[in-house]
Amino acid sequence: MAKIRVYELSKELNISSRELIDILLTEFSIKVKNHMSVLEEEDAELIKEIFEENKDLATGNKENGSGKSIIDEYEEELDESVNAKKKKNKKNAKNENITNEESVQEKEVKDIEEIIIEIEDTITVKDFSDKLDKPINEVIKELMFMGVMAAINQELDFDTAEKLGEKFNAMVVRKEDTSGILEQEEDDDEVGNEKRPPVVTVMGHVDHGKTSILDAIRKAKVTATEAGGITQHIGAYTVNVNGEKVTFLDTPGHEAFTTMRSRGAQITDVVILVVAADDGIMPQTAEAINHCKAAEVPIIVAINKIDKEGANIDRVKQELTEYNLIPEDWGGDVICVPVSAHTKEGLDTLLEMVILTSEMEELKADPTRMAKGTVIEAKLDKGRGPVATLLVQNGTLNTGDSIIVGSTYGRIRAMFDDKGKKIKSAGPSIPVEVLGLSEVPDAGDRFNVVKDEKTARNMAEKRKDKLKEQNLSTNRVSLEDLYSQIREGKVKELSVIVRADVQGSAEAVKQSLEKLSTEDVKVRVIHGAVGAISETDVTLAAASNAVIIGFNVRPSNNAATLAEKEGVNIRTYRIIYDAIEDVKSAMIGMLEPEYKEVVLGTAEVRATYKISSVGTIAGAYVLNGKIVRNSDVRIIRDGIVVFESKLASLKRFKDDVKEVASGYECGIMVEKFNDIKEGDLIEAYTMEEIKPKHL
Known part of the structure; x- marks a missing residue:
């Protein structure tokens, strides 16, 4: 069967190879990799016929007199041709040997369709090229086209890898995180139907x-x-x-x-x-x-x-x-x-x-599921190694089970009840003492039974790494950062612990702070007492994400050390009004700001240009105001808003610009919207924040 290469066909049609490849991919759904790809003679003849009917096909999908596109008219004929070719190829594969060129081409198409790459949050450029089975220089070149300058050992985030995969017709998916599944199981609300x-x-x-x-x-x-x-x-x-x-x-x-x-x-x-x-x-x-x-x-x-x-x-x-x-x-x-x-x-x-x-x-539980629960206490025994007292909260714990406890793991070698008697299993709400953990866990750590010890070890290692990252990045609440936390939804109210030198002062400070509460921001004094700020106060503040306010008192050395370790904010005052003003300022910062819409300018679409690999670009004329890059925009058609989004790009001739003033022409591309038509109005606007000045 005769063959023809893409670049040979492009010469016959008098267009560039790049244009022909775009048309084959977008209009004919024929997958070709480059100008050396091979086409069947039947497909090539059909494409030639379509080009003879419409000489300007390379400039866009033109319409004939009936309003239907040339491609639409030939779509049925093309489908019949493709189906006939598939039947013929299937028959030939059974009765005769397929040429090397045909088998290579079919293998390439199959590979393109089936490439699925699993990655975690990040992946190095080298590992990504290995998974793609592509030369490293091709991968780096595509990254450069994307505006990312990356070396061979540099890590790519998931979003970048996903976009890069699209360039090579590969689907990038996030690798399944078993520890995440485990955390989800820990928070599972379906506890069971049996009484515990x-x-x-x-x-x-x-x-x-x-x-x-x-x-x-x-x-x-x-x-x-x-x-x-x-x-x-x-x-x-x-x-x-x-x-x-x-x-x-x-x-x-x-x-x-x-x-x-x-x-x-x-x-x-x-x-x-x-x-x-x-x-x-x-x-x-x-x-x-x-x-x-x-x-x-x-x-x-x-x-x-x-x-x-x-x-x-x-x-x-x-x-x-x-x-x-x-x-x-x-x-x-x-x-x-x-x-x-x-x-x-x-x-x-x-x-x-x-x-x-x-x-x-x-109180309900499910004794049939794998056990989970909490560590009540733990210690290191000289003769028996790490010993932990566990409270089973759901499921049944058995001797020989592999468990993950916080950031440690192990396999239960022996289990004892509260009277010291050796037992083989424990159901919901039963406390047991277990042997076989790799390290001593902390009181309050959660435990889960997993399928095998190897899984438990891998999960424990991941948790240790995650814990290190959290310790580096986690900060407790302070009066300065309350506003940013309330905006992110982390803090719903301001919790305060009050310590004073005498009971009267403690009550006065407590009542004054609680009176500051409004409908939008609440002040909750969770504890008030007399005496120096103690370690207990710091522990409670860490558990409740609270701020400690001391009036005429100071923290003890141990409390100050613990507060620094836990990241608890301690404020000390000698004048009650200073404490009230500080809390009031923090509360004003916690109030949600109001927003006001400001219209920047309006542009009219005079022409549209469709580029297959990019999308639709609007040639627009700015009627009033100015169009600013990265501003919010709405598309208005016949006085009706049809779409709202952001500006993807703004150009004057071939150059990117920050803004285009009234009376000038520009090229506009809108994010996630390609149905721009001549006569549409593009209105650019922004939302101005108005900060509250009082409670």
């Missing part, structure tokens, strides 16, 4: 009887094993209450609770707040209340030590109202249960309230 035990945290002031109550519930002397009778670590215990399991977490005060929440771990379903009837609400009790409110966890108040002299239950309830915790018998919604850990009075009622509250929360 509630997880209860016991909190309160030191020596108010938190562990004693838990000890009485478990009927075991936990305090006997603790140094000085004070809880030194986080313990997790499962008990049976009327045939139902309840998991209790005993924490040293509130600090660990905050640390977990600062890492995004929300593991507690109910909080039992222990208050001594003879002591009332103390500083750590107040801080625990603020932590629970910030975490939005249901609170049950256990008024302990009612058997001691000086116990005053009503006084405790009165003090609770000062923190907006109104007891049920006083018309509120907070359950208060008088108990005695010593005589075990009221403990049954307390447990019934826990079960009732958890039933109202409708």
